[in-house]
Amino acid sequence: MSTIFSSVACNLDANILLASLPLFESDQIEAIEWSFDALFKNDELPLWFNNLILEFSSHNRLVGHGVYFSLFSGKWMPEQHDWLKKLKVLAEKYRFDHITEHFGFMTGENFHKGAPMSIPLTAGTMSLGIDRLHRIQDACNCPVGLENLAFAYSIDEVKKQGDFIGKLVESINGFIILDLHNLYCQIHNFDVDYQNIIDLYPLGRVREIHISGGSWDKQLTRTGKPIRRDTHDDAVPEEVFRILSAVIPRCKNLKYVVLEQLGTALDSEQKRKAFRKDFLKMDAIVKESAFQFYNNPVNDFRPYQTIIPHPVPLEDLSFYNQQLQLSNILETAVDQENARHLLSKSSLRDSDWEVEKWESGMIQTAIAIAQKWKEGF
Amino acid sequence: MKISKSVIQAVAAAVIVSSVVSCTSGLINPEKEKGSKTKNVDPCPGCGMG
Numbered sequence: 001m002s003t004i005f006s007s008v009a010c011n012l013d014a015n016i017l018l019a020s021l022p023l024f025e026s027d028q029i030e031a032i033e034w035s036f037d038a039l040f041k042n043d044e045l046p047l048w049f050n051n052l053i054l055e056f057s058s059h060n061r062l063v064g065h066g067v068y069f070s071l072f073s074g075k076w077m078p079e080q081h082d083w084l085k086k087l088k089v090l091a092e093k094y095r096f097d098h099i100t101e102h103f104g105f106m107t108g109e110n111f112h113k114g115a116p117m118s119i120p121l122t123a124g125t126m127s128l129g130i131d132r133l134h135r136i137q138d139a140c141n142c143p144v145g146l147e148n149l150a151f152a153y154s155i156d157e158v159k160k161q162g163d164f165i166g167k168l169v170e171s172i173n174g175f176i177i178l179d180l181h182n183l184y185c186q187i188h189n190f191d192v193d194y195q196n197i198i199d200l201y202p203l204g205r206v207r208e209i210h211i212s213g214g215s216w217d218k219q220l221t222r223t224g225k226p227i228r229r230d231t232h233d234d235a236v237p238e239e240v241f242r243i244l245s246a247v248i249p250r251c252k253n254l255k256y257v258v259l260e261q262l263g264t265a266l267d268s269e270q271k272r273k274a275f276r277k278d279f280l281k282m283d284a285i286v287k288e289s290a291f292q293f294y295n296n297p298v299n300d301f302r303p304y305q306t307i308i309p310h311p312v313p314l315e316d317l318s319f320y321n322q323q324l325q326l327s328n329i330l331e332t333a334v335d336q337e338n339a340r341h342l343l344s345k346s347s348l349r350d351s352d353w354e355v356e357k358w359e360s361g362m363i364q365t366a367i368a369i370a371q372k373w374k375e376g377f
Numbered sequence: 378m379k380i381s382k383s384v385i386q387a388v389a390a391a392v393i394v395s396s397v398v399s400c401t402s403g404l405i406n407p408e409k410e411k412g413s414k415t416k417n418v419d420p421c422p423g424c425g426m427g
Contacts, residue, residue: 014392014395017388017391017392018392018393021385021388021389021392024380024385024388025385027378027379027380029378030378031378046391047387048384048387048388048390048391049388049391051384051387052380052384052387052388055380055381055384056378059378061378
C-alpha cells in the first residue's frame with residue numbers, strides 16, 4: 001500500500017474551499033497543507049474552519065507551511081520571535097505531521113511585506129539557516145523541512161541550491177519540499193535539462209512534493225524566451241505532471257504530494273473545475289506510482305537528538321545591511337539597468353552575492369516580484 | 378480521507394454564503410464570522426509569490 005498522500009494547499013479562502021469541496025465530499029483529499037501563519041494576525045479561526053483543520057489533525061494528515069518567517073534575515077527580528085511563539089501554541093493545539101518554510105529571505109521592511117529572494121550560498125548563511133531551523137524545530141517539536149526557491153539570479157545559483165538545502169536540513173535531520181513548478185521555472189529560465197537539475201537534489205530527503213501552475217513574464221531570458229514565474233495562478237503544466245511521474249519513484253521517503261493554487265485564481269466555476277481535474281490527474285500519478293514501486297519511508301525526519309537552540313540568536317548585521325540595500329534597490333529601481341547601477345554602488349558589489357553574475361532578465365523579474373509584494377498581501 | 382458529514386456541511390454552508398455575499402473577493406473574514414470585529418483577512422499568497 002502506498003504511503004503517499006494526495007493533498008491540497010487548503011487555507012481560509014472561499015475559492016480554494018469551494019474548489020476543494022467536491023473532493024472533500026468524495027473522500028479524495030488525503031491530507032491538507034495549511035499556511036498557518038497567514039492568519040497569525042487574527043485571534044481566532046472560525047469554528048467550522050477550525051473543525052476542518054482538527055479533522056485532518058486527528059488523523060495525522062495535517063502539515064503546516066509557513067510563509068513569513070524569513071529564514072535568512074541577517075538580523076533576528078521581534079516578528080520572528082512572535083512567529084515562533086505562535087507556532088508553539090498552534091503545535092500544541094493541532095497535531096502537525098511536519099512544519100515547513102521557504103528557503104531565502106523576505107524583502108521589505110517588515111513581515112507581511114515583500115517577497116522571498118535568494119541569498120549567497122556560503123558558510124555564513126549556512127550557520128544562520130541552521131540557527132533558525134533549530135528554533136523552528138524547538139517550537140513545533142515535529143519534523144521540519146524547507147522548500148526550494150523558484151527564483152534564482154544565475155545558473156550557478158541554480159546548480160548549488162539543492163545541495164545547499166540538503167546540507168542545511170541535515171543539521172536537524174530535516175527534509176526538503178521539492179516544488180516541481182519551481183524546478184520547472186529554473187529549467188526554462190536557465191535552459192537546463194530536467195535530468196541535470198534533478199540529480200543535484202538529495203532526493204532521499206524529499207518528504208513532500210508541490211505542484212502548481214504559474215505564468216509567463218514579458219521579460220526574456222538570455223536565450224530570448226519568456227521568463228517563467230511561480231505565481232500559482234493557473235493550471236498545472238503538462239511538463240510538471242511528467243516530472244512528477246518521473247521523480248516519485250526516486251523519492252523513497254516521500255509522504256505528501258500537494259496541489260497548490262491561489263484562491264484569487266479560482267474565482268470561477270470553470271477554474272475550480274480545472275483545479276479538481278489537476279488534483280485527480282495528480283492523484284492518478286501518485287496511485288500509479290504506488291503500483292510501480294513500494295514506497296516505504298525509512299526516515300521519520302525527527303532530529304537524532306533533542307535540539308536546544310543557542311540562547312542568543314545568531315546575527316550577521318553586515319549581511320542584514322546588504323539585504324536592506326538589495327530590498328530597497330529592487331523596490332525602487334525603474335529597470336534592470338538602474339538596478340545594476342545601484343548595485344554597483346552598494347556594498348553588494350564584489351561580495352558573496354556575486355551581483356556581477358546576475359542575469360539581466362532575472363534582475364528585471366526580481367524588481368517585478370519585489371515591487372508587486374512591497375505593499376503587503 | 379473520510380471527513381465527518383457535519384464538518385463538510387459546515388464548510389459548505391460557510392463558503393457558499395461567503396461567495397454569495399462577496400462577489401469581488403473570495404476571502405473569508407474570520408473576525409466577521411465571529412460577529413465581533415471587522416478586520417479583513419489578506420489574500421493568502423501561500424508561496425505563489427514568484
